[in-house]
Amino acid sequence: MVIKVDIKADLTDFDNVNDIYLIRKANKLLNFGVERVLWIVTSLQRVYVIDCHNPTWYIVDWAESITVVDGCQLNIKQLLDEEEIEY
Numbered sequence: 068m069v070i071k072v073d074i075k076a077d078l079t080d081f082d083n084v085n086d087i088y089l090i091r092k093a094n095k096l097l098n099f100g101v102e103r104v105l106w107i108v109t110s111l112q113r114v115y116v117i118d119c120h121n122p123t124w125y126i127v128d129w130a131e132s133i134t135v136v137d138g139c140q141l142n143i144k145q146l147l148d149e150e151e152i153e154y
Contacts, residue, residue: 071105071106114143
């Protein structure tokens with residue numbers, strides 16, 4: 068399991084910046100043996116959910132609860148609100 072937040076790389080070589088970089092990086096992580104990637108994009112308030120066991124990758128609003136591992140849910144918006152963190 069890897070959880071990434073935003074992108075801090077030089078993306079000048081990518082046309083569709085976020086999507087292409089995220090897909091390439093996620094594929095590298097999966098090929099390395101990572102089973103699941105959650106990539107939080109704060110500027111869009113979205114989470115990319117990428118799982119090696121599910122060929123359908125998807126993007127959800129960060130107000131949605133996401134299963135991190137069995138029995139463990141993550142809701143970014145709820146967590147930020149509870150900690151009184153502005154976004």
